[in-house]
Amino acid sequence: MSDLVEKLVCDNVKALTPYESARRLFATGDDTQSQQVWLNANESPFHNAFQVDDSRFNRYPDCQPSGLIKAYAKYAGTGIEQTLVTRGADEGIELLIRTFCNPRTDSILICPPTYGMYAISAQTCDVAVKKVPLKDNFSLDVEAICQHKDQVKLVFVCSPNNPTGTSVEKQQLRSLVEHFANSALVVVDEAYIEFDKENTWATELSRYPNLVILRTLSKAYALAGLRCGFTLASSPIIKALLKVIAPYPIPEPVAQIAQQALTEAGVDNMLKQVDYLAIQRNKLHRYLKTIKQVELVGDDKANFILFRTPLKSQLMQFLVEHNVFIRDQSKQLNLNNCLRITVGNDQQNQHLMDLITSFYNTQEIA
Numbered sequence: 001m002s003d004l005v006e007k008l009v010c011d012n013v014k015a016l017t018p019y020e021s022a023r024r025l026f027a028t029g030d031d032t033q034s035q036q037v038w039l040n041a042n043e044s045p046f047h048n049a050f051q052v053d054d055s056r057f058n059r060y061p062d063c064q065p066s067g068l069i070k071a072y073a074k075y076a077g078t079g080i081e082q083t084l085v086t087r088g089a090d091e092g093i094e095l096l097i098r099t100f101c102n103p104r105t106d107s108i109l110i111c112p113p114t115y116g117m118y119a120i121s122a123q124t125c126d127v128a129v130k131k132v133p134l135k136d137n138f139s140l141d142v143e144a145i146c147q148h149k150d151q152v153k154l155v156f157v158c159s160p161n162n163p164t165g166t167s168v169e170k171q172q173l174r175s176l177v178e179h180f181a182n183s184a185l186v187v188v189d190e191a192y193i194e195f196d197k198e199n200t201w202a203t204e205l206s207r208y209p210n211l212v213i214l215r216t217l218s219k220a221y222a223l224a225g226l227r228c229g230f231t232l233a234s235s236p237i238i239k240a241l242l243k244v245i246a247p248y249p250i251p252e253p254v255a256q257i258a259q260q261a262l263t264e265a266g267v268d269n270m271l272k273q274v275d276y277l278a279i280q281r282n283k284l285h286r287y288l289k290t291i292k293q294v295e296l297v298g299d300d301k302a303n304f305i306l307f308r309t310p311l312k313s314q315l316m317q318f319l320v321e322h323n324v325f326i327r328d329q330s331k332q333l334n335l336n337n338c339l340r341i342t343v344g345n346d347q348q349n350q351h352l353m354d355l356i357t358s359f360y361n362t363q364e365i366a
């Protein structure tokens, strides 16, 4: 940092370590090379085709494009007044913090190991982060969370959780939402809900005015490049968020493409791809179980698998040398020596399995 920037930059930003996105970690500048296999960001291996109509590109888009809101509300089973579209679920996280937390005064609560952006968004807003770790089996420590009543404004719960792949039990969530009914919003991040459909909380929205659900088109819908997510909540919450959101958060081409992804044909296509990925995930899971030095960790309710191996650094390095990228999760609480694999297509997964086999074979010989 230059002297001037050092002098001017906010204290909380100075202290901040930015999110190590999968992109930042392996930015080669040329990931279009076909020999590279990207299994590190829970992206979909599918790329679906879309059309754009440029006739409105000279106009500012609607803040909340009504066709898109209607399409997502229909898909999620919510009312349009309960549905907000954002620049990815990540913008939803930040909007919630900016709307409901006073800097330097309020706190959010998170349950590590979990998705990194809740804490980072809070830090960029100078909002404190309280942590209540998941239990050994990665279930929520509801009792410990409840002790923070009146001390936190937002409770973030990720289900299915990234990176443990575990889902939160409905009864646990119900206790939380009820316990915090008059003091905090409970935010359920359902980024991976399409892989665990029956566990959605969207159907409970009308019952709980303090419940918020985050969704995205980045995972099952195979549109991480689009940057499109949704926040579902009671209409007073949505109205408050609309005061803070940028005037034109959703570019016109994004709105058009997202709306196509949410047509009946688009949803059918997504569901087929989710079924395919579940089969692939189970195949990878069965394979990893056969490797002596690998211990599967957590559950597989999403499109990734978490495992522990004493040789995690060597395996990572071996895979990188062979242009296969997975994600190191070993810095997360209670996840020492853990790596996370995103489920790819059949060919990619097969390639990965072959590499893992040859890695452990050479280890045995050595």
Ligand SMILES: *Cc1c(COP(=O)(O)O)cnc(C)c1O
Pocket (backbone or CB within 6 Å): 042, 087, 088, 089, 090, 091, 115, 158, 161, 162, 189, 191, 215, 216, 217, 218, 224, 227, 228, 229
């Ligand atoms: C990927 C992910 C997000 C971010 O979704 P975007 O819509 O791409 O911003 C949010 N939460 C979790 C748990 C995720 O894994």
